[in-house]
Amino acid sequence: xxxxxxxxxxxxxxxxxxxxxxxxxxxxxxxxxxxxxxxxxxxxxxxxxxxxxxxxxxxxxxxxxxxxxxxxxxxxxxxxxxxxxxxxxxxxxxxxxxxxxxxxxxxxxxxxxxxxxxxxxxxxxxxxxxxxxxxxxxxxxxxxxxxxxxxxxxxxxxxxxxxxxxxxxxxxxxxxxxxxxxxxxxxxxxxxxxxxxxxxxxxxxxxxxxxxxxxxxxxxxxxxxxxxxxxxxxxxxxxxxxxxxxxxxxxxxxxxxxxxxxxxxxxxxxxxxxxxxxxxxxxxxxxxxxxxxxxxx
Amino acid sequence: xxxxxxxxxxxxxxxxxxxxxxxxxxxxxxxxxxxxxxxxxxxxxxxxxxxxxxxxxxxxxxxxxxxxxxxxxxxxxxxxxxxxxxxxxxxxxxxxxxxxxxxxxxxxxxxxxxxxxxxxxxxxxxxxxxxxxxxxxxxxxxxxxxxxxxxxxxxxxxxxxxxxxxxxxxxxxxxxxxxxxxxxxxxxxxxxxxxxxxxxxxxxxxxxxxxxxxxxxxxxxxxxxxxxxxxxxxxxxxxxxxxxxxxxxxxxxxxxxxxxxxxxxxxxxxxxxxxxxxxxxxxxxxxxxxxxxxxxxxxx
Amino acid sequence: xxxxxxxxxxxxxxxxxxxxxxxxxxxxxxxxxxxxxxxxxxxxxxxxxxxxxxxxxxxxxxxxxxxxxxxxxxxxxxxxxxxxxxxxxxxxxxxxxxxxxxxxxxxxxxxxxxxxxxxxxxxxxxxxxxxxxxxxxxxxxxxxxxxxxxxxxxxxxxxxxxxxxxxxxxxxxxxxxxxxxxxxxxxxxxxxxxxxxxxxxxxxxxxxxxxxxxxxxxxxxxxxxxxxxxxxxxxxxxxxxxxxxxxxxxxxxxxxxxxxxxxxxxxxxxxxxxxxxxxxxxxxxxxxxxxxxxxxxxxxxxxxxxxxxxxxxxxxxxxxxxxxxxxxxxxxxxxxxxxxxxxxxxxxxxxxxxxxxxxx
Numbered sequence: 001x002x003x004x005x006x007x008x009x010x011x012x013x014x015x016x017x018x019x020x021x022x023x024x025x026x027x028x029x030x031x032x033x034x035x036x037x038x039x040x041x042x043x044x045x046x047x048x049x050x051x052x053x054x055x056x057x058x059x060x061x062x063x064x065x066x067x068x069x070x071x072x073x074x075x076x077x078x079x080x081x082x083x084x085x086x087x088x089x090x091x092x093x094x095x096x097x098x099x100x101x102x103x104x105x106x107x108x109x110x111x112x113x114x115x116x117x118x119x120x121x122x123x124x125x126x127x128x129x130x131x132x133x134x135x136x137x138x139x140x141x142x143x144x145x146x147x148x149x150x151x152x153x154x155x156x157x158x159x160x161x162x163x164x165x166x167x168x169x170x171x172x173x174x175x176x177x178x179x180x181x182x183x184x185x186x187x188x189x190x191x192x193x194x195x196x197x198x199x200x201x202x203x204x205x206x207x208x209x210x211x212x213x214x215x216x217x218x219x220x221x222x223x224x225x226x227x228x229x230x231x232x233x234x235x236x237x238x239x240x241x242x243x244x245x246x247x248x249x250x251x252x253x254x255x256x257x258x259x260x261x262x263x264x265x266x267x268x269x270x271x272x273x274x275x276x277x278x279x280x281x282x283x284x285x286x287x288x289x290x291x292x293x294x295x296x297x
Numbered sequence: 298x299x300x301x302x303x304x305x306x307x308x309x310x311x312x313x314x315x316x317x318x319x320x321x322x323x324x325x326x327x328x329x330x331x332x333x334x335x336x337x338x339x340x341x342x343x344x345x346x347x348x349x350x351x352x353x354x355x356x357x358x359x360x361x362x363x364x365x366x367x368x369x370x371x372x373x374x375x376x377x378x379x380x381x382x383x384x385x386x387x388x389x390x391x392x393x394x395x396x397x398x399x400x401x402x403x404x405x406x407x408x409x410x411x412x413x414x415x416x417x418x419x420x421x422x423x424x425x426x427x428x429x430x431x432x433x434x435x436x437x438x439x440x441x442x443x444x445x446x447x448x449x450x451x452x453x454x455x456x457x458x459x460x461x462x463x464x465x466x467x468x469x470x471x472x473x474x475x476x477x478x479x480x481x482x483x484x485x486x487x488x489x490x491x492x493x494x495x496x497x498x499x500x501x502x503x504x505x506x507x508x509x510x511x512x513x514x515x516x517x518x519x520x521x522x523x524x525x526x527x528x529x530x531x532x533x534x535x536x537x538x539x540x541x542x543x544x545x546x547x548x549x550x551x552x553x554x555x556x557x558x559x560x561x562x563x564x565x566x567x568x569x570x571x572x573x574x575x576x577x578x579x580x581x582x583x584x585x586x587x588x589x590x591x592x593x594x595x596x597x
Numbered sequence: 598x599x600x601x602x603x604x605x606x607x608x609x610x611x612x613x614x615x616x617x618x619x620x621x622x623x624x625x626x627x628x629x630x631x632x633x634x635x636x637x638x639x640x641x642x643x644x645x646x647x648x649x650x651x652x653x654x655x656x657x658x659x660x661x662x663x664x665x666x667x668x669x670x671x672x673x674x675x676x677x678x679x680x681x682x683x684x685x686x687x688x689x690x691x692x693x694x695x696x697x698x699x700x701x702x703x704x705x706x707x708x709x710x711x712x713x714x715x716x717x718x719x720x721x722x723x724x725x726x727x728x729x730x731x732x733x734x735x736x737x738x739x740x741x742x743x744x745x746x747x748x749x750x751x752x753x754x755x756x757x758x759x760x761x762x763x764x765x766x767x768x769x770x771x772x773x774x775x776x777x778x779x780x781x782x783x784x785x786x787x788x789x790x791x792x793x794x795x796x797x798x799x800x801x802x803x804x805x806x807x808x809x810x811x812x813x814x815x816x817x818x819x820x821x822x823x824x825x826x827x828x829x830x831x832x833x834x835x836x837x838x839x840x841x842x843x844x845x846x847x848x849x850x851x852x853x854x855x856x857x858x859x860x861x862x863x864x865x866x867x868x869x870x871x872x873x874x875x876x877x878x879x880x881x882x883x884x885x886x887x888x889x890x891x892x893x894x895x896x897x898x899x900x901x902x903x904x905x906x907x908x909x910x911x912x913x914x915x916x917x918x919x920x921x922x923x924x925x926x927x928x929x930x931x932x933x934x935x936x937x938x939x940x941x942x943x944x945x946x947x948x949x950x951x952x953x954x955x956x957x
Contacts, residue, residue, distance in 0.1 A: 033481030129510025
């Protein structure tokens with residue numbers, strides 16, 4: 001018989017999981033300092049500067065009641081303003097997305113002298129005050145302007161026109177379209193493209209079937225961001241559109257016009273409608289960006 | 298995984314065409330307008346440019362006003378940005394996600410809507426109108442209103458810079474500082490701040506550019522009173538309305554010059570940020586790759 | 598300084614990290630918390646440091662209740678797993694940090710830091726930044742930094758986890774010598790059994806938020822209290838057998854087991870360590886019937902000084918591992934090739950009888 005050095009009697013029983021002792025639960029301080037102070041400052045600013053003002057805006061508009069709200073927000077002039085705002089923004093966002101894709105592609109994939117400078121220039125619309133952009137664009141496209149002198153005789157009115165609105169909206173939204181797509185193109189897995197080429201796909205086919213599906217979420221996000229930016233734009237449009245009601249008046253211009261007439265009801269309701277559009281876009285953009293992040297994993 | 302940059306999949310003529318197209322787009326949309334500002338501003342010589350800026354009292358006032366409103370708004374947002382980023386990056390609490398989404402709101406709200414909301418509270422017929430009138434405090438149509446409006450539109454800029462950086466660095470260094478006996482202020486000043494300084498600077502530079510250039514929100518709350526509540530962008534517009542294009546261009550050129558300075562500063566800071574984030578990744582992967590040997594050496 | 602942990606419990610959401618853990622750390626001990634990931638060892642360490650707070654239970658330090666005391670007032674030295682060095686400060690400033698926040702005068706700071714840098718053999722490197730140091734050097738800076746504030750207890754979270762094998766071994770020996778020199782009570786967390794055994798006076802084996810066993814390295818290895826400890830420490834062959842009448846049976850081979858004298862047979866588990874099995878040619882054990890198992894060799898692997906022979910006992914599908922020191926293997930008159938018939942004799946075995954209600 002084998003002599004054992006040691007044995008142990010051990011009952012493999014269930015652990016004490018079932019018999020959870022209900023001791024006292026304490027609330028305790030945090031290990032890292034500053035929770036109280038940072039929470040106080042943050043909530044003070046967020047509440048007083050963001051939540052409170054926007055809540056007041058919405059409530060003021062709501063106080064008109066549904067019928068009153070509709071009457072004030074849905075006037076013919078307002079409808080025209082929404083149409084101009086939305087259509088110009090959508091067109092501008094689409095143009096920005098397309099041009100942005102081109103520029104992003106070139107910046108990400110092609111090396112050429114001056115690439116760094118081009119890359120830095122893309123940020124100009126982010127840093128340049130919109131008033132300056134508006135001033136300069138209108139100066140360029142009027143009959144005597146650098147560009148207008150050739151375009152106006154061709155019938156292309158860049159200033160004091162709908163086209164002018166689209167032009168400045170493309171200007172302000174272009175960086176958003178580019179900067180969302182550029183990193184995605186940079187991090188594309190080149191191997192899949194090479195595999196496609198080796199399998200016989202042409203450049204166009206490779207782009208359409210391999211590259212485009214991979215960057216499409218980013219392009220769409222870029223479109224949404226560009227649209228959000230364009231929708232809220234005011235400063236540059238004021239200079240270039242001529243602000244003609246029913247023709248080239250965007251919603252923010254209408255709001256200001258009504259405000260100057262002390263027509264608070266219409267100003268407020270149009271603002272709330274514009275706010276609703278902007279916030280919905282924000283939600284859509286956030287969801288898109290989450291989806292993009294998930295797909296990237 | 299980023300591959301080494303190469304133009305492998307483009308033939309020479311195609312690459313050239315694409316580059317030309319991209320340069321054309323950026324040139325037409327961005328460079329030409331930018332150049333024309335400076336050209337138009339100095340078209341009549343530097344003397345006229347200076348006269349437009351310095352000899353017009355309303356313009357002088359507008360410059361002074363911009364230089365007093367923007368820094369205050371940026372200062373408020375810096376304090377807010379640091380506090381909010383600390384709160385969100387270092388603690389978990391119910392409502393945290395909602396709070397983070399609030400930070401994005403000023404980005405997506407039209408500045409005119411923001412200005413209107415402020416008027417509805419602080420204006421004469423607004424919520425606090427009577428109380429303010431009684432205290433004889435002027436907010437709308439006065440300097441405080443301009444600061445509030447500018448603060449609103451630049452709110453996200455600093456906090457959005459800081460949150461990712463603080464999350465990437467992690468709380469370990471701050472925990473170490475606490476375990477070594479540091480007080481809250483000491484932790485912040487000695488450990489946190491040095492770690493976030495470039496991101497903070499980046500946010501401040503962007504916020505300042507935005508603050509100086511803000512138009513819509515300030516337009517609404519200022520009442521647009523020349524010589525009293527016009528900031529530089531508003532002055533540009535006022536001069537434009539008065540058909541005084543050269544003067545308008547002169548003021549615009551100052552703003553454009555500031556934008557270029559901003560871009561240069563931004564570029565320099567971004568290089569530092571990239572270097573730091575590369576170091577972070579290098580350190581992380583160094584410890585990670587060594588962790589593999591750790592796993593093998595474990596339970597035999 | 599001694600620490601007494603009493604009935605500590607901690608949950609993260611629905612995950613119970615620690616379940617009523619109690620532990621005594623006598624003054625001057627070097628104690629290892631050993632266990633797999635998720636066992637709660639790091640959580641326990643952090644609770645002792647004050648970097649986490651327990652949901653239930655208490656901690657006493659030299660008789661004083663420090664359960665609610667904040668980390669900065671606990672006078673513990675904590676060395677983080679990834680060092681957490683202040684990246685923008687020099688080595689000198691890192692080590693000096695604890696002194697600076699206590700407003701110690703400059704001259705004293707200088708002297709103390711230099712002394713510590715000498716202690717950890719980093720003198721002259723005070724001006725470097727952490728990024729310019731190797732992993733082992735960073736580890737020593739983290740240690741010096743923790744020691745600067747004269748802590749009453751030193752806590753180390755997987756101190757050598759992120760290092761090269763060779764550096765690890767060196768630093769281990771160095772840490773043990775340092776502890777012998779300073780004599781400070783120290784607790785460190787590791788999942789590396791070898792590390793725990795080499796360094797610690799006391800080993801505490803943890804699993805699923807509970808302490809499985811506590812004792813000196815020898816005690817824990819030679820007399821494992823639970824199957825988990827047995828399994829966790831070193832390779833082990835596990836078999837199903839049965840117990841009756843004071844004996845356990847493994848493949849018909851009887852093993853004394855006086856703890857179960859009853860006649861009714863019960864299922865049991867038999868644990869055999871590879872180096873506690875003998876391997877011999879069948880002829881050699883012919884006259885020791887009933888105490889050895891006929892088997893065939895499946896594979897032979899040589900890992901340094903140990904030859905690992907994987908066998909298949911005849912009549913069983915389960916593999917059996919036998920570890921033989923390579924010199925001994927040479928002296929055996931066996932052809933160590935796949936297919937050779939051998940006889941396996943257990944020198945030692947451990948038996949665990951499961952609770953009848955507990956489903957294996």
